[in-house]
Amino acid sequence: MRIGIIGAGMAGLSCAHALRSQGHHPVLFDKGRGPGGRMSTRRVDTPLGEAAFDHGAQYLTARDPAFVAQVERWAQDRHVARWSPAGPDAWVGTPAMNAPIRAMAAECDVRWNTAIAGLCHDGGWRIGDERFDAAIVAVPAEQVAPLVADHDGALADAARAAVSDPCWTVMAAFDGPVPTDCDRFADIGIIGSAVRNSAKPGRTGPEAWVLQASAGWSRAHIEDEPDMIARALLAAFADHIGALSPTIIATSVHRWRYAKTGTSARGAFWNAEIRLGACGDWLLGPRIEAAWLSGQQLAAFVGPAR
Incomplete structure (x- = not known):
């Protein structure tokens, strides 16, 4: 089958790879300019060179044997x-x-910079200007329901019930090392996570930190101005460290409206009658591993080409 997949994040790409191995022909559509999604990296120019920030997911874990094997291949x-x-x-x-x-x-065959606002089913599926035998949505739960509500009420209801937590993220580059031996802090007041991004393997550039607010604080301040968010998180970080003696040479702020997803614990969804599917971490658990496994599970539901 020729299968259209909306969303080229971990779940959509995992599903596409598995479908290709089964003899299908997946085509992915993504509104982003390039690969990343919630695993994105932002690069910011500073007087000391380019600073890089993993401003979404900070790391991944591998526990399921299939995903452990995949991670080992990536490591190789x-x-x-x-x-x-x-x-x-x-x-x-x-x-x-x-x-x-x-x-x-x-x-994979990915169409970047392509936002899909709706799906049309008339025996087959029309996504944008193209026709497909099957359609898959691999986007955050909040974006699933508007796409599928006219075609599968149960899937739309499950997506509406899986509410994601938001997350405000502040990225800050410094002209020298922040005075702490720790490269990662968790749950320090309004900050859910603080990571010295420049200390991760393979990183170059100036001292760079990613500060991510807690879910509750992010929800309470979801419509605040980015400048206020930056001041609040940097002040909280300074209070925890004792002082930020290096000078901040660049900052950037990002609001993730759909950061840590809720879950319906279904794994994946496949309506064989109309050939409509869904995969994503919201169907299994709020981890990168869960997104990959959900994509694999959906491909297994679809089955091999005949």
């Missing part, structure tokens, strides 16, 4: 490396968090 290709500050089973993309996504996307 130098797309990931272990990162002990997050635990013995933690990995990060190298030289940036989006490296595994880039590697997966390079082997």
Whole structure:
């Protein structure tokens, strides 16, 4: 089958790879300019050179045997490396968090800069200007329901019930090392995570930190101005460290409206009658591993080409 997949993040790309191995022909559509999604890396010019920030997912874990094997293949290709500050089973993309996504996307037919606002079913599926035998949505739960509500009410209801937590993220580059021996802090007041991004394997450039607000604080301040967010998180970080003696040479702020997803615990969804499917971490659990496994599970539901 020729299968259209909306969303070229971890779940969509995982599903596409599995479908290709089963003899199908997946085509992915993504509104982004390139690979990344919630595994994106932002690069910011500073007086000391370019600073890089993994401003979405900070690391991934591998526990399921199938995903462990996939991560080991990425490691052999130098797309990931272990990162002990997050635990013995933690990995990060190298030289940036989006490296595994880039590697997966390079082997697929992906239409970047292509936002899909709706699906049309008339025996087959029309996505944009193209026709497909089947359609798959691999986007955050909040974006699923508007796409599928006219075609599968149960899937739309499940997506509406899986509410994601937002996350405000502040990226800051400094002209010298921040005075702490720790490269990662978790749950320090309004900050859910603080990571010295420049200390991750394969990173270059000036001292760079990623500060991610807690879900509750992000939700309470979701419509605040980015400048206020930056001041609040940097002040909280300074209070925890004791002082930020290096000078901040660049900052950037990003609002993730759909950061840590809720879950319906279904794994994946496949309506064989109309050939409509869904995969993503919201169907299994809020981890990169879950997104990959969900894509694999959906491909198994679709089955091999006949």
